[in-house]
Amino acid sequence: MKKSLLFSLVMFSCATVNAEPISLEYQSFYQRLKQVNKGNYQLVEVAFSVSKANGCKLIDGTISTEKESFPLTFTKDQRIFLPYDAQLKSDRALINLNVDGDAKSCAIAMQVRSKNTKQAYDGAELLQIQTEMNTLLSMMQGFPMRYFASEIAGLNLEFDADVVITLDGKKIPVSGTYRLDKEVIERLNSIEFSQAPKVISPWTAK
Structure with missing residues (x-):
């Protein structure tokens, strides 16, 4: 019997984070976004989201550098929208997430999906x-x-x-x-x- 798999991947586990907010390096996301941008795909994209597993609920978030901070846009399904920005990579930006739940059990999922349906x-x-x-x-x-x-x-x-x-x-x-x-x-x-x-x-x- 075939074992069916839905293509969704846990990209970053936050299990080692001990304090609020969860902070992740933008550079890791940038590398995936760069692959999509280089391919000039018309119909597909890479989507990032905060997994709802273990009761992890996203409250809000920011993208920050040493000099600036921007609010993070996300949906009710906890998909987060990240810009493709080489300057943010150069500035060593961080993705900061505030969650309601055990931050140590939260994770970021990455999924290849169609841009629109x-x-x-x-x-x-x-x-x-x-x-x-x-x-x-x-x-x-x-x-x-x-x-x-x-x-x-x-x-x-x-x-x-x-x-x-x-x-x-x-x-x-x-x-x-x-x-x-x-x-x-x-x-x-x-x-x-x-x-x-x-x-x-x-x-x-x-």
Whole structure:
């Protein structure tokens, strides 16, 4: 039996941090953002978030240097938005996070995902998303990405609610998650959703 894996990676563990706020070097995030920027990807991106595991709730955050401090933008799902800025790297900026919960058990997750989602796609669009994800993941190979070095098995579609997917005219009720195998994507003409996916991310199978 295949073991299905959702492509999401814990990038930084904060287990060694003993005081508030959690502080992480911007440089580590910059290196990942640089890989995405160099690739000029049209449909995919890298997203960072504070994992909600262990009751870790993000209250607020800042990006700071020795001279300046800027508020950090984040969503209710605790995705954090970071600028791609070489000057912040040169200034040795820090990402400072205030959390409600045990800071020592908090972690930052990194996920490759589509930039935007919508209610309908043709086969060529999904194939491009899959191809760009494969290319980006290939660029990121090396620890800890070596565990996901092989090509993805398809796309993972996550929904906030029960939806109906229309796959080349065939209606499929879905609750939570639906996975599109790469062979299906290669033959696909069109796909529609009663509600746009919350996230489209790589799906790997081992």
